[in-house]
Amino acid sequence: MVKIKDVARHARVSPSTISYALSGKRPISDETRKRIEASIRKLGYLPHAGARALASSRSNVLALMIPLRTGVHVPVIMQFLVSVVTTARGHRHDVLLLTQDEGEEGLRRVAGTSLVDGILVMDVELNDPRLPFLRNLDIPSVLIGFPADPAGLTCIDLDFEAAGELCAEQLALLGHRSVALVGSPPQVYQRETGFAQRVARGFSAACERHGLLYSVHACEPTAQAARELAQRLLYENPRLTGLIIHNEGIARSLMESFEKLGRTIPRDLSVIGICPDDEAEQMPVPLSSVSLPASEIASRAVTLLMYKLENPESSSVPEATLLTPRLTLRESTGPR
Amino acid sequence: MVKIKDVARHARVSPSTISYALSGKRPISDETRKRIEASIRKLGYLPHAGARALASSRSNVLALMIPLRTGVHVPVIMQFLVSVVTTARGHRHDVLLLTQDEGEEGLRRVAGTSLVDGILVMDVELNDPRLPFLRNLDIPSVLIGFPADPAGLTCIDLDFEAAGELCAEQLALLGHRSVALVGSPPQVYQRETGFAQRVARGFSAACERHGLLYSVHACEPTAQAARELAQRLLYENPRLTGLIIHNEGIARSLMESFEKLGRTIPRDLSVIGICPDDEAEQMPVPLSSVSLPASEIASRAVTLLMYKLENPESSSVPEATLLTPRLTLRESTGPR
């Protein structure tokens, strides 16, 4: 293994100069920098991560805790994940993966051993058991998703409440008077992952403002549940003409079920999804949708975390970052 | 931060004794062990990962490189991932995530900086550009998937060739004489990720052995491509009665398309999938299938890697581990 001393000898400078050349923490003359770079390349030098971490108290690793649970749409998690890793690499950091089931203990371990410099937590619940720990943690963290009270934390997510409103308003604008929201599986509501409730709240508020007749429904992510729900919705309200789907797992089945029940989209029924753009585009009838910008959220989360790492004292990091929802009209919506 | 010295003082022993108590690398009297454990708990001691890595040249971290590409079914990757992390944790190791696009450079970096002790690589191509590097690497690695030549490597995967055979044989056994295999998207064949070809080879061989009329088809993972393919298959061969689907993305669409074209499953058409069990179970007609045991493969891959880490000289690690495919009959298959 080639070490910093070897490079130093080869470039005829001191080890610290190599270190500074690598970190850029003090100016190096052009000439010696060239020599150093040549030596590094020549010898294939790569600094020992552990030694670095020990001397600098920085591991250049971030922890990412991902959810495992039912009702969380896997492709979206994957998008987050990839975007986190990619963005972190852009900041010269690596990503250590923790699963939700490691819980607070897992976070304590990776933080306490100085394995990681910062922590990203996904799928935060309204009263997440990890919150007290994260508030008192001596390394920075960023939450993807919102707890009931973000005080003392840094949280980022799509503004789901605004998304719910936006959908309802678009349906109102199109002239629909009777609408429904099909949301997450029941478990998601039960464990109080905020986003499901927030969509429902925004949706309901906007419906009331516009005097729409509306209802909200949980739905298991199975084709059968979707079929049954479609039937029930039409049975309970045959005049339903507007639908919001916030449940990636069943969007397709639900649309197909309505078509089978004689409701042509968008002629008889306008549908708006809350889902990733690529999924909306791939529906049999391209789905008008509010995008779920997983990659953007993830990369902004990393950027926030990096900022906190670089400015430990800064009070300028917002506790809450809510991304404004963006609606794209495709072919699943039309006038009443 | 509490360090080993603090614990040593508190437990009235030397730092080295603490270290040995933690690692179990030399016997400790029951009495002092108790004192040490108490002190550790009392002080909340967690050893510094970097210091450990530096002194022991072991980071207790494994790297996992995951694919990002189209045609790779995301839920399966996620299963791998979770199983890798969980199994690694069982061996007191953490997992660092690398994306495919970091390529050989990424591997060189994490190995060269001693950030990780071992490497897991997913989605290996027949002539993967990373192979020469992995063969010469000074830390152990395990490949999930098979290159053309596994010599000097450790590879594990489902025996896809046997899976293809098994499917064809089951159809033959049921009396089917005219069958088809719908496989991966064209890109997967093009980049020569072995498994697609292997299934086709096993399938073809078994069909010829049994004198079946057969054909093999790539298919884009879209509902429309599935519909078109179903039409084409029946057009080209109206007497088709047996179908293998090795393409999670379209299994459902394909089955639905055949039903729409008047072929009831299993009455008119027997279908066997190669996919995870839970997906097979969730099809409209529960799908007879060869399981894709992602979790098992992942956990065995980690176990192999751990073994190589603990027995650096051992020649007893097999180059190739092929899991025997297991067929579960559900409701999508019946006699001709």
Place this chain on the structure above:
DNA sequence: CTGAAAGCGCTAACAG
């Protein structure tokens, strides 16, 4: 069964 002490390879004062 336990202790003392020499590093592991790097960073960051401090000094010039």
Place this chain on the structure above:
DNA sequence: CTGTTAGCGCTTTCAG
């Protein structure tokens, strides 16, 4: 702009 040096916190000989 560069060099010298004292650690960072732990593991592991070596010694008893």
